[in-house]
Amino acid sequence: MSIRPARLGAALCGLAVAAVLSGCAGTEAPAAAALSASEGPSASSTSAPAGQRIEVQVSGGRVTGDSGRVPVSPGAPVTVVVTSDVADTAHLHGYDLDAELSPGQPAELTFDATIPGVFELELHEASTVLLTLQVG
């Protein structure tokens, strides 16, 4: 990771602050932990052998499978498989990719996660957010 704040920051950072912040932070930030761990020179530390496969299903407006925030290693090949019970278009923002969905038929989006950031995968007609990809 190329962010390297001045070392004096370490001296400045009071113990109390660290305690307060990590107290708040410990609850719900697995993604951020993965973020700092996975950005080293060897990106193969996480389970991304040939490509990360993310599967999500929609039925009766309910989203199941890999919904929520899904961490992805930067640059890694990714395949998102979407299965919907109604016809719609799945749109991945930022990457600007579309997959036409037919009822019951799994549709795939395959791409390399080259753009860092947080992106929503959304059903165009229903405006349902299927998942958010966190690349970084």
Added chain:
Amino acid sequence: MTVLAHGVGSRTDLPLPLGLALYGAGAAILLSFAILLLFWRTPRLGGPGSGAALPLPVQRAVDSGRVRRGLQAVALAVAVLVTAVAVAGPDDPDRNLAPWVLYVTFWVGLVPASLLLGPVWRVVNPLRLLHRGLRVVLASAPGAGRLPALGLWPATVPLLVFLWLELVLPGRAEPSTVAAFLLGYAVVHLGLSLWFGEEWFASGDGFEVYSTVLARLSPWGRRDDGRLVLRNPLANATVAPVQPGLAAVVVVLLGSTAFDGLSRTVFWQTGPGAANDVVSGTLGLLTMVALVAVLYVVGSRLSGRLAGQPVHVQPRRYAGTVVAIAIGYTVAHYFSLMMLDGQTPWILASNPFGLAGVDLFGTYGNVVDLTAVSADVIALVQVGAVVAGHVVGVTLAHERALLSARRARASDQLPLVVVMVLFTVGGLGLLFGF
């Protein structure tokens, strides 16, 4: 259409790395005490008579009614074009210029423009030009006498309405929504300006007030002898008038930006905001504004009580110092939107009405480069902006305390400084995404 925060956009920022958030918070806290204990003990930022005067021809040009009306006419032409595109342009928000111009170029762009150039929207506000036209028909302004007492309070309403539209309303990016907002905004404020007179815009036009409040930290000011001057932005912020309602405006800005940050966290998206509807969004926005308001009022009043000063004037007196923290928040939240999705309007301007075969600047086929600014740079700018805003805020509050009591003790300022630290650590926490 997209349910992302802040109106439009194809992406949101990655959570801040934990280490960077901690360094930022630690630096903010330590610098606060350094400012309190080690900085000057008598006011020294410069009073209303400070600053280097601009050459008279420059001042005459800037103050000239003809120049201002010319600039207002240009702004009006752009506003009419954007409204026309919102009404008659492409239906797809991703291909329509209007939402991008309103939420990114204008609303976010107003921040750097006002910080660098001063209160720009006051100078080019196209509604002022329309008002002058209407005043020929209706000459009197029966409510003008009431404006000074209202101060900036009226501006909190349009600001809250706009921020609710930007951050809460699901259809915010639809061109029809943008058209309705722009036309409604113009009609309402022109009507109110007929009742209150042209100075209504300085009091109640949310965009003009936003620009003017931001410009308190610009290097351009007006000296007590009326000359336009270039001076230290901190001195500018110190001598800016203490207006009724300024605290409310600042609290609305800070609270809404905090809600923008909150709405991107996993906590919000899977917890209180999981429904992602108008009710949860409205409650979230109002809760964050109320939280900021309570913290600020309690902190500033407590500082006043310790210093033995009348407590009711305290929130107003110190509001100008919190502007710096609000600016830091705003830069942290909107920097990447401006740099990345801010490219979109320039592409769409090449064919505003989406007609086949039109490509005025040859850029219509371009694609936004979402890697133009790296994630590391964004994270550094975010932490840098929040910490810098905090340091400026605490410094201004320190100077303000010395101005209001010559022998102000550092300990009297502590409650307000603690609140500022809470704002900053909380802001970093939202960027970290707890």
